[in-house]
Amino acid sequence: xxxxxxxxxxxxxxxxxxxxxxxxxxxxxxxxxxxxxxxxxxxxxxxxxxxxxxxxxxxxxxxxxxxxxxxxxxxxxxxxxxxxxxxxxxxxxxxxxxxxxxxxxxxxxxxxxxxxxxxxxxxxxxxxxxxxxxxxxxxxxxxxxxxxxxxxxxxxxxxxxxxxxxxxxxxxxxxxxxxxxxxxxxxxxxxxxxxxxxxxxxxxxxxxxxxxxxxxxxxxxxxxxxxxxxxxxxxxxxxxxxxxxxxxxxxxxxxxxxxxxxxxxxxxxxxxxxxxxxxxxxxxx
Amino acid sequence: xxxxxxxxxxxxxxxxxxxxxxxxxxxxxxxxxxxxxxxxxxxxxxxxxxxxxxxxxxxxxxxxxxxxxxxxxxxxxxxxxxxxxxxxxxxxxxxxxxxxxxxxxxxxxxxxxxxxxxxxxxxxxxxxxxxxxxxxxxxxxxxxxxxxxxxxxxxxxxxxxxxxxxxxxxxxxxxxxxxxxxxxxxxxxxxxxxxxxxxxxxxxxxxxxxxxxxxxxxxxxxxxxxxxxxxxxxxxxxxxxxxxxxxxxxxxxxxxxxxxxxxxxxxxxxxxxxxxxxxxxxxxx
Numbered sequence: 001x002x003x004x005x006x007x008x009x010x011x012x013x014x015x016x017x018x019x020x021x022x023x024x025x026x027x028x029x030x031x032x033x034x035x036x037x038x039x040x041x042x043x044x045x046x047x048x049x050x051x052x053x054x055x056x057x058x059x060x061x062x063x064x065x066x067x068x069x070x071x072x073x074x075x076x077x078x079x080x081x082x083x084x085x086x087x088x089x090x091x092x093x094x095x096x097x098x099x100x101x102x103x104x105x106x107x108x109x110x111x112x113x114x115x116x117x118x119x120x121x122x123x124x125x126x127x128x129x130x131x132x133x134x135x136x137x138x139x140x141x142x143x144x145x146x147x148x149x150x151x152x153x154x155x156x157x158x159x160x161x162x163x164x165x166x167x168x169x170x171x172x173x174x175x176x177x178x179x180x181x182x183x184x185x186x187x188x189x190x191x192x193x194x195x196x197x198x199x200x201x202x203x204x205x206x207x208x209x210x211x212x213x214x215x216x217x218x219x220x221x222x223x224x225x226x227x228x229x230x231x232x233x234x235x236x237x238x239x240x241x242x243x244x245x246x247x248x249x250x251x252x253x254x255x256x257x258x259x260x261x262x263x264x265x266x267x268x269x270x271x272x273x274x275x276x277x278x279x280x281x282x283x284x285x
Numbered sequence: 286x287x288x289x290x291x292x293x294x295x296x297x298x299x300x301x302x303x304x305x306x307x308x309x310x311x312x313x314x315x316x317x318x319x320x321x322x323x324x325x326x327x328x329x330x331x332x333x334x335x336x337x338x339x340x341x342x343x344x345x346x347x348x349x350x351x352x353x354x355x356x357x358x359x360x361x362x363x364x365x366x367x368x369x370x371x372x373x374x375x376x377x378x379x380x381x382x383x384x385x386x387x388x389x390x391x392x393x394x395x396x397x398x399x400x401x402x403x404x405x406x407x408x409x410x411x412x413x414x415x416x417x418x419x420x421x422x423x424x425x426x427x428x429x430x431x432x433x434x435x436x437x438x439x440x441x442x443x444x445x446x447x448x449x450x451x452x453x454x455x456x457x458x459x460x461x462x463x464x465x466x467x468x469x470x471x472x473x474x475x476x477x478x479x480x481x482x483x484x485x486x487x488x489x490x491x492x493x494x495x496x497x498x499x500x501x502x503x504x505x506x507x508x509x510x511x512x513x514x515x516x517x518x519x520x521x522x523x524x525x526x527x528x529x530x531x532x533x534x535x536x537x538x539x540x541x542x543x544x545x546x547x548x549x550x551x552x553x554x555x556x557x558x559x560x561x562x563x564x565x566x567x568x569x570x
């Protein structure tokens with residue numbers, strides 16, 4: 001499918017892409033890019049890349065596929081570093097969690113002789129780094145693709161075939177829609193989990209022997225707060241209007257509970273809790 | 286340990302108590318109380334009770350142990366129904382999720398010739414009803430006991446031995462402390478999960494094909510919203526000052542994120558997310 005692939009940012013996602021794409025025979029040879037020598041060595045040793053370099057521009061020379069798997073906030077700078085070295089006809093894609101900003105940057109910064117299609121694999125792990133990479137990371141996972149305004153059907157089909165080769169389920173969406181839905185279903189839950197962890201910590205500070213009080217409920221509800229701060233800061237900052245609007249709505253919803261406490265109104269509690277239960281079931285069914 | 290035990294409210298918790306206490310040889314014979322004939326039949330068939338009745342007063346006559354496992358909001362009414370039929374020297378305990386209100390009601394309503402010690406087993410299941418009862422439900426679970434002001438050490442020791450016989454880990458706490466800590470570690474997470482489920486539902490309403498967007502993050506963060514509304518309404522209403530104060534603090538925390546979005550301030554996001562991560566680890570370690 002592709003002869004020479006450059007993976008820029010060969011960590012958990014980039015490394016898993018290398019392993020999966022090579023296993024599927026979708027790519028011939030892979031050059032991996034990482035700033036850290038340790039990561040480069042590990043990527044080689046694991047077989048996620050056949051060659052490595054620290055220089056993104058060097059990596060993309062002669063590559064017909066460029067897979068960018070750096071944090072969302074660093075993609076624009078990668079575009080600037082590779083733009084003059086990209087091969088005509090190359091397919092360029094990324095693995096960022098938000099898509100509007102990167103689509104806009106691609107239009108501004110990438111040459112017309114390459115195709116950029118945004119990507120967002122809904123796959124991950126509690127761990128990070130190339131040593132956590134796995135050839136089956138994408139298997140069965142949803143994988144969003146966001147074509148640009150000038151993307152042709154042939155170009156999109158190439159990207160779809162690549163995603164299917166990873167074992168993932170591709171889903172084509174407009175970047176604006178993707179980011180709005182992600183704010184409601186992923187970015188807001190993350191922010192809420194983080195705020196809850198901090199709030200509970202504040203409320204119990206100074207108390208000893210909390211182990212028994214903290215059950216599976218607290219553990220599950222705050223699990224997302226374990227995400228890497230620098231990754232999530234980038235996600236929030238690249239989707240600020242949508243996440244801020246979702247957050248306002250969340251605060252409104254909590255204020256309805258506040259009002260029920262002021263009135264000690266049992267019917268309001270019943271209604272709010274019943275609505276929440278029904279809402280979750282409708283969403284997950 | 287006990288000759289005749291009355292279990293008032295023989296559902297998931299009451300039924301599991303019957304099975305566990307009988308298996309451990311801690312109780313001799315059990316009379317189970319339920320309003321529904323179907324529940325009474327199931328409790329008998331499963332061996333959670335040897336006799337059944339719909340009448341709490343009848344059940345407690347001659348019982349040296351009374352185990353009340355009805356929703357928190359119904360305990361006061363049970364006290365009123367059984368107070369004139371309780372056997373002198375009987376140990377009365379409950380399984381309610383909040384403890385101040387029930388301790389107060391026991392002082393007001395129960396005769397001096399019985400001992401009341403509050404109980405809160407930190408055990409449960411996604412299911413409810415006596416058919417979900419299991420002899421091992423309490424195994425390894427924390428089990429709070431809240432003695433009253435006049436409880437003697439001998440009486441407390443009896444309750445401790447009973448809880449240990451279930452396989453649970455007893456932990457003695459003052460009711461006020463218990464309720465304050467539960468607000469922060471359990472009641473607030475429940476309320477937040479419910480508010481998040483409703484908020485996300487509102488934000489995506491009218492959108493189709495949401496399945497791919499709703500990943501493990503949303504599922505985990507909102508799991509608690511599946512709790513029974515009538516049970517949680519009672520819990521909130523029996524701990525309103527603590528939960529309302531926790532909720533205020535949560536809204537404050539979310540407003541710090543709101544401010545970061547207004548300023549698009551990357552350092553504030555880093556700080557808030559790093560604090561949240563550290564908070565969760567400190568609490569769960």
